[in-house]
Amino acid sequence: MMDNISVIRMFFLSGLNETMNYRIALFCLTLLCYCFILLVNLSLIVTIILDKHLHEPMYILLCTFCMNGLFGATGFYPKFLWDLLSPVHVISYSGCLLQALVIYSYACSDLSILAVMAYDRYVAICRPLEYHSVMSKQRLIKLVCYSWFTPFCIIAINIFLTSRVKLCSPHIAKLFCVNWIIVKLACFPAETIINNIVAYITIIIYVFHGVFIVWSYVYLIKTCVNSMDNRAKFMQTCVPHLTSLFSFLLTILLDIMLIRYGSKDFPQTLQNFIAIEFLIIPPIVNPLIYGFKLSGIRNRILCFVNIKLK
Numbered sequence: 001m002m003d004n005i006s007v008i009r010m011f012f013l014s015g016l017n018e019t020m021n022y023r024i025a026l027f028c029l030t031l032l033c034y035c036f037i038l039l040v041n042l043s044l045i046v047t048i049i050l051d052k053h054l055h056e057p058m059y060i061l062l063c064t065f066c067m068n069g070l071f072g073a074t075g076f077y078p079k080f081l082w083d084l085l086s087p088v089h090v091i092s093y094s095g096c097l098l099q100a101l102v103i104y105s106y107a108c109s110d111l112s113i114l115a116v117m118a119y120d121r122y123v124a125i126c127r128p129l130e131y132h133s134v135m136s137k138q139r140l141i142k143l144v145c146y147s148w149f150t151p152f153c154i155i156a157i158n159i160f161l162t163s164r165v166k167l168c169s170p171h172i173a174k175l176f177c178v179n180w181i182i183v184k185l186a187c188f189p190a191e192t193i194i195n196n197i198v199a200y201i202t203i204i205i206y207v208f209h210g211v212f213i214v215w216s217y218v219y220l221i222k223t224c225v226n227s228m229d230n231r232a233k234f235m236q237t238c239v240p241h242l243t244s245l246f247s248f249l250l251t252i253l254l255d256i257m258l259i260r261y262g263s264k265d266f267p268q269t270l271q272n273f274i275a276i277e278f279l280i281i282p283p284i285v286n287p288l289i290y291g292f293k294l295s296g297i298r299n300r301i302l303c304f305v306n307i308k309l310k
Contacts, residue, residue: 008170011096011182013089015175015272027084033280034077040287041066041073047297054297057120057135062290062297064144065113065244069283072106075099076176076279083175096177101152101159104179107252107278108151108206114245115209116143118216126223154202155179161195175272203256213245244286251277 016023048054048063079099083089091099123134158179168187172178180199186192254274290297 008167009093010170011091011093011177012171013083013091013175013177014171014173015275016083016089023084027081030077030081030084033284034073034081037069037073037077037283041070041283044287044290044297045070057140058117058124059297060140061113061117061120061144064147065110065117066287068106068109068113068148069286072103072110072279073283075102075106076276080175080276091177096172096182097159097163100162100177100179100182101155103176103279104158105152105155108155108202109148110248110282111206111209111213111252112147112151114248115213116147118213119143122216122220125220154205158195158198158202161198165191165195175275178275210245210249217242243289244282247285248278248282251281 044066045063048059076099079091120135124131127134162179162182165183165186166188167182167185169185172181172185174181183192183195183199251274255278258271258274
């Protein structure tokens with residue numbers, strides 16, 4: 001029974017070792033980035049919650065999107081800021097598993113929310129007369145719960161399987177804890193077969209999410225070609241979704257490729273940047289895109305700013 005229990009109680013994160021000469025500058029830049037993420041996401045969340053005119057499916061999903069961005073950022077930035085000021089970069093075994101759970105459930109939830117947003121836009125543009133009956137309050141609640149709890153449960157299964165593997169090294173060559181990196185530290189690779197299977201099933205599930213989103217927008221583009229009204233709706237509400245999707249997929253795919261298929265030819269600094277792109281770009285870019293592009297939110301924020309200035 002003891003063979004299934006890891007004796008490692010602490011992990012050493014070595015991703016920062018090559019950049020410690022610039023740690024004060026990095027700390028200031030990272031703190032500024034985290035504060036900006038908090039500011040822009042909280043601004044949209046508060047605006048949507050307080051304004052009853054924005055209590056529509058599209059805006060509620062956007063609010064969910066921003067909440068998820070804060071969830072993922074909080075799983076990374078506080079620990080990273082602490083490491084930048086610490087001479088030794090360590091994290092407890094349980095803390096490492098928790099960080100991996102938070103960061104990768106955030107990533108999967110982002111894709112799930114984008115899939116629900118794509119479905120919402122499909123119904124709004126292709127079946128406008130049925131929109132309010134299809135996207136009812138009850139269905140919206142179910143979709144939001146699906147986009148949060150399903151990814152959390154799937155990643156939790158992956159983390160649970162990792163916790164059963166006996167590890168032979170406490171060194172993680174990353175800025176934060178990654179489930180697959182922990183699995184690669186296993187003493188006996190044969191023990192990780194189930195981890196591999198479940199990990200690939202997880203990847204396939206979220207590849208299908210991506211396929212569904214692409215199919216939805218291809219169908220939407222075909223529908224919008226012959227209608228000026230539909231084209232206007234597409235440009236206003238779908239272009240931000242597509243921008244979010246492509247920026248997210250690009251960052252997450254680069255990270256997966258490096259983790260899965262090796263990164264020895266890449267400098268550590270470049271690896272670090274690629275690894276944290278999905279924790280920097282989407283949480284910053286998404287609120288800005290939606291804040292400027294969606295007139296309902298833009299007008300409410302401008303109105304609030306004008307009131308404050310007066």
